[in-house]
Amino acid sequence: MSLKRSWVDSANAPDTDFPLNNLPYGAFAVGDGAHCGVAIGEMILDVTRLETDGRIEILPGAGPVLAGGDWTAFMALGPEAWARLRAALTEMLAEGADEAGMLAGYLVAQAEARMVMPFRVSEFTDFYAGKHHATNVGTMFRGPENALPANWLSMPIGYNGRASSVVVSGTDVVRPHGQLKGPDDALPRFAPSARFDFELELGAVVGRPSDGPVSVAQADEMIFGYVLLNDWSARDIQAWEYQPLGPFQSKATATTMSPWIVPRAALEPFRVSTPDRERELLPYLQEPGPMLYDIALEVGLAPEGKPETLIARTNYREMYFSAAQQLAHHTSSGCPMRVGDLLGSGTISGPEKDARGALLELSWGGSEPVTLVTGETRSFLEDGDTVTLRGAARGNGYRIGFGACTGTVMPARDLPDRATN
Amino acid sequence: MSLKRSWVDSANAPDTDFPLNNLPYGAFAVGDGAHCGVAIGEMILDVTRLETDGRIEILPGAGPVLAGGDWTAFMALGPEAWARLRAALTEMLAEGADEAGMLAGYLVAQAEARMVMPFRVSEFTDFYAGKHHATNVGTMFRGPENALPANWLSMPIGYNGRASSVVVSGTDVVRPHGQLKGPDDALPRFAPSARFDFELELGAVVGRPSDGPVSVAQADEMIFGYVLLNDWSARDIQAWEYQPLGPFQSKATATTMSPWIVPRAALEPFRVSTPDRERELLPYLQEPGPMLYDIALEVGLAPEGKPETLIARTNYREMYFSAAQQLAHHTSSGCPMRVGDLLGSGTISGPEKDARGALLELSWGGSEPVTLVTGETRSFLEDGDTVTLRGAARGNGYRIGFGACTGTVMPARDLPDRATN
Known part of the structure; x- marks a missing residue:
C-alpha cells in the first residue's frame, strides 16, 4: 500500500x-x-x-x-x-x-x-511474551539452562497490572520508594529504588467486551488499536517482593502510554506471523493467520538538559505470542473482558545486544553499563533522565507511527515519618 | 456496646x-x-x-x-x-x-x-496475609522448613486480581477451563479444572482516592466498609501457570462478594490488634492502633439438593496484616488508589484443622478428603456444590453480619473447536 x-x-x-x-x-x-x-x-x-x-x-x-x-x-x-x-x-x-x-x-x-488520556483504562494486564527478553532475564536470574520457565512456550505468561497508574506520554514519573533488600542484607529497608528501569512494550486496547472464552480470531476482532507502552519497573523492589505471587509495587508506579491509539485497520498492511513454534500450541492458542505487525521500535535516553542517545532498536515482530493470542488466553478461564482493557505485550527485545528493550538487559543487570553520547554511563535510570519510545510501521513512502511516548524520572518524594501520623 | x-x-x-x-x-x-x-x-x-x-x-x-x-x-x-x-x-x-x-x-x-453489585469495582487486589494459610500452603509445596517465603513477615504479599470477575452473592460460577499439567505429564492439556476451590476472605472497599503514599492511619480512614469474599481458585491451573509472575487465569473466573458492605463505623466496637510481630515491621507498616476486627467466620458446603455441612470456622482476627496495612503498602510505590478499589485479605485460616479457609488446606492437597454430613467426601469442589460464607461480629445481644456470600459451581462450558473459528 x-x-x-x-x-x-x-x-x-x-x-x-x-x-x-x-x-x-x-x-x-x-x-x-x-x-x-x-x-x-x-x-x-x-x-x-x-x-x-x-x-x-x-x-x-x-x-x-x-x-x-x-x-x-x-x-x-x-x-x-x-x-x-x-x-x-x-x-x-x-x-x-x-x-x-x-x-x-x-x-x-x-x-x-x-x-x-484518550480513554479510561478498565484493567491493565501485562504479559511476558517476548522470548529474547524472557531468555535474557531468565539467564541472569537462573542461568542459561533454566532461562525459560517450563510453561513459557505453552502459554503467554501474564499478570494483572494496575490500571490506575497508566498515564499519558509527557507525565513525569516519580521514583518510587519500596522495600529493598540486597543479597547480603539481613532485613529489608524502605528507600527509593536504586534500580529503576523502563520497559519497551506495545499495548493492545480492547474495544469489545466478552463474557466467556473467545477464539484467537475473535480476540483479534476485539482489538480497537495499539499504543506504545513504557512499563516503568523498579528491579530492586521486584526482586524482593515477587515470590511467590508476582510483581506488585515494583510495577505500580506508572506505565506511560503513547498519546495516540493507532487503529488496527491502519496496521493491516503490516501483518506478519509469529515466529515458528518451538512447541506445538494447544488449539485454543493457534492462530488462523498473521497477527503480529512489522513495527520498528526504538528507545531514546536523554539525561537532564543533554542530548538523547538511541539505546535500543527492535521490532514488534520479535514477539513470540501476539496480542490476539494473549487476549484469547486471558478469556480462557471465563474472565470477562471490558471495553478499555489494556494488554501490554511484555518487553520487546530482539536477538542483538542493542535490541534489548530494558536497561536490565542492556546493562546485563548493571554489570555492563550503557555508554551515552554524552560520555555518561547508565546501569539504571537516574533522576532527570527522559526515556522516549518511538515506533512506526513503514509502508511505501509513508509510515504509521504512534507519536513519542515519553516520561522523565523525578526524584523520590520526601516522606514524613509515617509510623506516627 | x-x-x-x-x-x-x-x-x-x-x-x-x-x-x-x-x-x-x-x-x-x-x-x-x-x-x-x-x-x-x-x-x-x-x-x-x-x-x-x-x-x-x-x-x-x-x-x-x-x-x-x-x-x-x-x-x-x-x-x-x-x-x-x-x-x-x-x-x-x-x-x-x-x-x-x-x-x-x-x-x-x-x-x-x-x-x-452495589458498586463498580475499580480494581481488585488480593493479598496473602493470613499466616496459617501461607504456612499450610507453603508446607504442602515447599516443606515445613521453607513454608513462609523470606519476604512474608516483612510485607503483606499481594497481587492484582481481576475486577471484571467480581460478582455478587448468588451468581452461578462456571467451572473454568485451563491449561493443566500433572507432574508426570510431558505437556499440558486444555480441560476443565479438576481442583476447583473456594477461598474464605474478607474484602475492604476503598472509599477515598489517594495519589501517593499514605500512612496506615490514613489508609484506615480511606476504607468505606468490609465485605465477605469467596475468591474461587483453580489449583491445577494455578500450579502450572504461576511461575514466575503469579496467579492469573486460576483466579480470574469469579470472586463472589457478599450482598452487603458493612460500614467501618459498624465494626468499630470490635477492633482488635494484629498478632504479635515475629519480625519488627518497617515504620511505614506499623499500626498506630488496633486495625483488625473480631469477626467470626464460617464456610458451608452443600452438594446439589442436599443439606449443608459447616466445613470451616475461623475468625478475621487471625490475619497477620490488616487491610489498613495492606492499603498503605499498596500505595508505597506511589500507586494511585481509586474509589471502588477492592482489597481481598487473603485466605483466613486459623490454627486448628477445621479453621482452614480453603479445601486445598482442609483436604491437605486432596490427600485427606473432607467428609460431609451426607457421607460424601470432598477434596475439591464438584459440579452442583454450593459454597456459602457467613460472618458476624458479636456484640452484647446483637451481631453485625454480612448476609450469606454464596455461589454454586456449574459444569464447565462445552467449547467449540477454537482453532478453526
Missing part, C-alpha cells in the same frame, strides 16, 4: 507519523476540558467539536458519543462504527475533498496541544 | 445480621433498574427512592447521589457524608422515631429482593 495524500500538507511528508493512512485516536486538553481528536500530519482534527456542530454523525440516531475527550463510548459501538468513522474521515481529509475549507477551522496544531 | 432497638421488629432479633447497629449498604433490582438500599432486620430500606422523593438529603445542595443502585458517588463524598447518612438513618429507624409511619412504605422484604 502507498501513501494516501491529504489536503493537510504536513500529512504527506514521508517522515510524519500521521499520514492519512493512519488517523490515530487521541485526546487533547482544551479550555472547557478535553476533546477527542485524530492526528493528521502536524495537526489534530477536533472530532468532538465536529460532532457537536453536527458535521459528522458517529451513529445515525444516537446522541453525542465523543464528549469529554473519552473514546470509550465510541469503542463500545463496535467495529462497524469504527470503520464508518474511519471511512468518513479518510474521505473528508483526502486531497481534493470538498470539505477542506470547512474542516480547516477544526484543525489544532499538535505543537500547541497538551495530550491527555 | 449493646443493641440499638428499631421499630422494624425483625431488626431486634438477637440472630439477625442486620440490627440498627449495622445498616450495611447494598443494591437490589427493581422494575426500573436497581436501587441502593440499607439492610434493617429482614427488610431493605430503599434509600434511592427516599432520596428521589426528597425524604433524605445526602449532601445539602448537591444533586441525587444514589441513582442506579450504585454507591460509588456516595463513597466519593467522603467520611463526613458517610457519617451524616448513617446518623440520619439511625435516628429515622430507631424505636419511637417519628418517621416510622412514613418510612414503612420504603421497606422491601429481603426475601423478595434480588441483590446486585
Whole structure:
C-alpha cells in the first residue's frame, strides 16, 4: 500500500507519523476540558467539536458519543462504527475533498496541544511474551539452562497490572520508594529504588467486551488499536517482593502510554506471523493467520538538559505470542473482558545486544553499563533522565507511527515519618 | 456496646445480621433498574427512592447521589457524608422515631429482593496475609522448613486480581477451563479444572482516592466498609501457570462478594490488634492502633439438593496484616488508589484443622478428603456444590453480619473447536 495524500500538507511528508493512512485516536486538553481528536500530519482534527456542530454523525440516531475527550463510548459501538468513522474521515481529509475549507477551522496544531488520556483504562494486564527478553532475564536470574520457565512456550505468561497508574506520554514519573533488600542484607529497608528501569512494550486496547472464552480470531476482532507502552519497573523492589505471587509495587508506579491509539485497520498492511513454534500450541492458542505487525521500535535516553542517545532498536515482530493470542488466553478461564482493557505485550527485545528493550538487559543487570553520547554511563535510570519510545510501521513512502511516548524520572518524594501520623 | 432497638421488629432479633447497629449498604433490582438500599432486620430500606422523593438529603445542595443502585458517588463524598447518612438513618429507624409511619412504605422484604453489585469495582487486589494459610500452603509445596517465603513477615504479599470477575452473592460460577499439567505429564492439556476451590476472605472497599503514599492511619480512614469474599481458585491451573509472575487465569473466573458492605463505623466496637510481630515491621507498616476486627467466620458446603455441612470456622482476627496495612503498602510505590478499589485479605485460616479457609488446606492437597454430613467426601469442589460464607461480629445481644456470600459451581462450558473459528 502507498501513501494516501491529504489536503493537510504536513500529512504527506514521508517522515510524519500521521499520514492519512493512519488517523490515530487521541485526546487533547482544551479550555472547557478535553476533546477527542485524530492526528493528521502536524495537526489534530477536533472530532468532538465536529460532532457537536453536527458535521459528522458517529451513529445515525444516537446522541453525542465523543464528549469529554473519552473514546470509550465510541469503542463500545463496535467495529462497524469504527470503520464508518474511519471511512468518513479518510474521505473528508483526502486531497481534493470538498470539505477542506470547512474542516480547516477544526484543525489544532499538535505543537500547541497538551495530550491527555484518550480513554479510561478498565484493567491493565501485562504479559511476558517476548522470548529474547524472557531468555535474557531468565539467564541472569537462573542461568542459561533454566532461562525459560517450563510453561513459557505453552502459554503467554501474564499478570494483572494496575490500571490506575497508566498515564499519558509527557507525565513525569516519580521514583518510587519500596522495600529493598540486597543479597547480603539481613532485613529489608524502605528507600527509593536504586534500580529503576523502563520497559519497551506495545499495548493492545480492547474495544469489545466478552463474557466467556473467545477464539484467537475473535480476540483479534476485539482489538480497537495499539499504543506504545513504557512499563516503568523498579528491579530492586521486584526482586524482593515477587515470590511467590508476582510483581506488585515494583510495577505500580506508572506505565506511560503513547498519546495516540493507532487503529488496527491502519496496521493491516503490516501483518506478519509469529515466529515458528518451538512447541506445538494447544488449539485454543493457534492462530488462523498473521497477527503480529512489522513495527520498528526504538528507545531514546536523554539525561537532564543533554542530548538523547538511541539505546535500543527492535521490532514488534520479535514477539513470540501476539496480542490476539494473549487476549484469547486471558478469556480462557471465563474472565470477562471490558471495553478499555489494556494488554501490554511484555518487553520487546530482539536477538542483538542493542535490541534489548530494558536497561536490565542492556546493562546485563548493571554489570555492563550503557555508554551515552554524552560520555555518561547508565546501569539504571537516574533522576532527570527522559526515556522516549518511538515506533512506526513503514509502508511505501509513508509510515504509521504512534507519536513519542515519553516520561522523565523525578526524584523520590520526601516522606514524613509515617509510623506516627 | 449493646443493641440499638428499631421499630422494624425483625431488626431486634438477637440472630439477625442486620440490627440498627449495622445498616450495611447494598443494591437490589427493581422494575426500573436497581436501587441502593440499607439492610434493617429482614427488610431493605430503599434509600434511592427516599432520596428521589426528597425524604433524605445526602449532601445539602448537591444533586441525587444514589441513582442506579450504585454507591460509588456516595463513597466519593467522603467520611463526613458517610457519617451524616448513617446518623440520619439511625435516628429515622430507631424505636419511637417519628418517621416510622412514613418510612414503612420504603421497606422491601429481603426475601423478595434480588441483590446486585452495589458498586463498580475499580480494581481488585488480593493479598496473602493470613499466616496459617501461607504456612499450610507453603508446607504442602515447599516443606515445613521453607513454608513462609523470606519476604512474608516483612510485607503483606499481594497481587492484582481481576475486577471484571467480581460478582455478587448468588451468581452461578462456571467451572473454568485451563491449561493443566500433572507432574508426570510431558505437556499440558486444555480441560476443565479438576481442583476447583473456594477461598474464605474478607474484602475492604476503598472509599477515598489517594495519589501517593499514605500512612496506615490514613489508609484506615480511606476504607468505606468490609465485605465477605469467596475468591474461587483453580489449583491445577494455578500450579502450572504461576511461575514466575503469579496467579492469573486460576483466579480470574469469579470472586463472589457478599450482598452487603458493612460500614467501618459498624465494626468499630470490635477492633482488635494484629498478632504479635515475629519480625519488627518497617515504620511505614506499623499500626498506630488496633486495625483488625473480631469477626467470626464460617464456610458451608452443600452438594446439589442436599443439606449443608459447616466445613470451616475461623475468625478475621487471625490475619497477620490488616487491610489498613495492606492499603498503605499498596500505595508505597506511589500507586494511585481509586474509589471502588477492592482489597481481598487473603485466605483466613486459623490454627486448628477445621479453621482452614480453603479445601486445598482442609483436604491437605486432596490427600485427606473432607467428609460431609451426607457421607460424601470432598477434596475439591464438584459440579452442583454450593459454597456459602457467613460472618458476624458479636456484640452484647446483637451481631453485625454480612448476609450469606454464596455461589454454586456449574459444569464447565462445552467449547467449540477454537482453532478453526
